[in-house]
Amino acid sequence: MSGPTLTVATEAIRANARRLRGQQELIAVVKADGFGLGATTMAGAARSAGAALLGVATLSEAVELLATGAADARVPVLAWLTDPDELAAALPALVELALPSRAHLAALLSALRRAPGAGGVRRVHLFVDTGMSRDGCPPADWPALCAAARSAERAGLITVVGVMGHLGCADPGSVDHDLAKHRFAAAVARARRAGLRPRRCHLAATAACLDAPGTRHDAVRVGAGLAGIDPSGQERLTPVARLSAPVVQVRRALAGALVGYGTGTRLSAPTWLGLLPIGYADGLPRTASGRGEVVIAGRRRPLLGAISMDQVVVDLGGAPVPVGTEATVFGAPGAPTLRDWADWAGTIEHDVLTGIGRRVRRVAVDHLAGDSPLSQQEAA
Known part of the structure; x- marks a missing residue:
């Protein structure tokens, strides 16, 4: 007789990944130990369903995924919840970083200048606040962040591979949803005017993938949906x-x-x-x-x-x-x-x-x- 057991169906994770991915690249979010299912289990299933990138909140989660082999050169990992002090330390080269401010960028550049050539050019995603007043760069500071990032690209220290945002409301037609879409589109346009060429612009998470297809852009960033959670309660995903x-x-x-x-x-x-x-x-x-x-x-x-x-x-x-x-x-x-x-x-x-x-x-x-x-x- 065993104790309490959480049984996780990997084929269900793959089915949800295929359903949500559509025509875009899939960033499989496996933060919080894969939403409680086991990060390596979720990462492995998502990779077999074609995930191009893994996503986590913290650097420690990213390092753990690399240590287990769940993330590698073919499918690297993106971390987006950091502070400048963390970025001032040496970081594994396969961790892509989301930068929400010039302070974060400055801390990373300082670390890279102290260790030239360590891990090559750092891949980063610029993170814009689309209206949640939580994480991400405020729109007023965005032009300066883009300019500083472009200067760092010219210096050969980083390459901006992505622009990301997060929707606080995935209901099409709502004022907050429409404002977030507009802010994100404006942020991507500003980044390109600054000379940046991000190839992964990602805004949509699970709820938006299901109900707001106009937010998909180049990639979708899905976590709860992989775990079978449909935020709308319509149960359109496979239980996991x-x-x-x-x-x-x-x-x-x-x-x-x-x-x-x-x-x-x-x-x-x-x-x-x-x-x-x-x-x-x-x-x-x-x-x-x-x-x-x-x-x-x-x-x-x-x-x-x-x-x-x-x-x-x-x-x-x-x-x-x-x-x-x-x-x-x-x-x-x-x-x-x-x-x-x-x-x-x-x-x-x-x-x-x-x-x-x-x-x-x-x-x-x-x-x-x-x-x-x-x-x-x-x-x-």
Whole structure:
């Protein structure tokens, strides 16, 4: 009897990649340990579906991908959440960098001048803020960043291979969406007037790929969609993951018995209870207490009491099940979906999936359904 397991279907990741890629290049976003699925597992599946580049938030994530071989000279990795101090250090040459300010560019150039010839000319993407007031270069500072980047190109230190932005709203026709599209197009035009020749201009993430085809440009930057998340809730993508846990204890409880912490859950009638070794430290949102369900022996069963850090109690009803029986938390036919759990918790699917803890074993298979997956291995 194994503990909680997250089973990841690599063919589903590939199917989603092919669906979302379209005619553009695919930048496969595998940040946050591949949205909780395992970064190397997601990267490998995306590469086999034709990904041209991997994307991560942090430099440490990029370095880890290089160390495992998930990123290489054929499919390098782009990191976009950095600070100037990080860029002042020596960086692996295969990491492409997003630069949101002249301070970031200056720090990188300083490091490159101290180590001339180290790793060759650095490939960078200039990152423009299209209206989120979060990351990216403010439009007012963009001309100066482009001019400084062009000067660094002439000096042989960098080459600007991309311009990137991020959409805060992917709804076509909304004021914010239209403004972001305009700002990005203007930023690309300004970069080209400065003499830059970026070959990958990328704005669209999963939601825009599905609903705003006019934002695709040269490449699409997809992460949640690879994991099977359709932000619109229309379920147009293939589910990728199944979360399960065994029943480790079964007991008979009488009417009036208290279940779990606090005094809010008392049984109104006798029932059988099952204990699952999975809790909020493993990714079950505590805010789903009193609403969450699992499937055991083909039937939906409600959770009782508060979700604890390491365990949760299930109402089995009038009949027990054998210890070791698998409970499906999400991802199987008839079981709750990832979106169900997000709704019960009052959050989004991304939050639930990336919150699955390190104690949960990751297993990669070709398919979630079928008599015998073609291959199976522990997910990295």
